[in-house]
């Protein structure tokens with residue numbers, strides 16, 4: 445499928461005078477994980493609600509799963525699943541009953557519904573707890589059940605709104621594995637909002653940062669990391685002569701005499717690394733060790749949303 449799973453052009457939404465989305469353009473290829481980042485109140489949930497037809501936009505053109513968002517809202521709904529902050533899990537029902545209820549809602553039929561519930565309970569490691577009320581489940585189990593329920597309708601696009609908020613690191617990692625599996629095994633498209641930059645770094649093919657209603661940056665995690673200063677290359681030299689030669693020629697940020705190490709500013713990109721290696725070759729100095737340090741997504745997030753934060 446070459447059509448993007450989700451595309452928006454000039455998407456706008458305001459609450460009264462408060463402009464929440466100010467002309468957002470997006471293209472998310474099918475079968476990929478897209479992560480939307482932004483400070484609290486940036487408009488991430490608003491975006492998910494619009495794209496999943498829960499609320500309407502004020503302007504812009506939106507297509508989801510090849511369908512026009514408003515003119516073909518039914519077809520959009522049939523192609524998507526939403527899970528996250530608004531759990532569909534009924535605590536009074538058992539895990540299995542919750543799943544079979546979803547199967548009924550999708551008119552799967554009795555035996556097919558039962559079969560699918562069993563498969564999903566197995567797949568999400570909930571088989572043992574299948575007969576217990578969901579209210580007794582841990583946070584991680586509830587999230588897994590919620591996601592399993594979303595899958596009953598075999599959606600092609602899944603919106604995950606902060607899917608691991610409040611989970612412990614182990615449960616978070618389990619969710620990550622499940623999400624990766626959904627993309628690898630079923631080719632679904634994931635639209636993920638998260639507060640955890642590590643989560644976006646781990647899962648997303650592309651990341652966008654939303655701030656003050658606009659996309660302030662978009663790209664792979666590596667591309668975004670190159671946008672902010674702080675990247676450098678550390679070079680450990682074989683001898684003091686090479687160390688001194690490079691120290692004069694490369695304008696390092698800092699030098700460590702004892703270990704004959706220089707830290708040289710770099711965006712970590714192939715081109716600048718090649719230029720650096722060419723320079724070292726030309727100067728005939730021997731480097732024992734080279735390490736590239738790129739800023740992490742925390743640096744990116746803080747740098748890109750800093751100004752607006754101070755204005756809040």
Ligand SMILES: Nc1ncnc2c1ncn2[C@@H]1O[C@H](COP(=O)(O)OP(=O)(O)OP(=O)(O)O)[C@@H](O)[C@H]1O
Pocket residue numbers: 459464482483484485486487488489490491
């Ligand atoms: N129904 C509403 N009426 C008025 N204002 C709203 C409504 N829903 C959201 N807002 C405002 O719109 C802005 C964006 O909210 P939204 O929930 O989309 O942000 P978010 O990026 O998901 O934030 P968080 O990370 O805190 O969940 C906020 O300033 C919020 O107060």
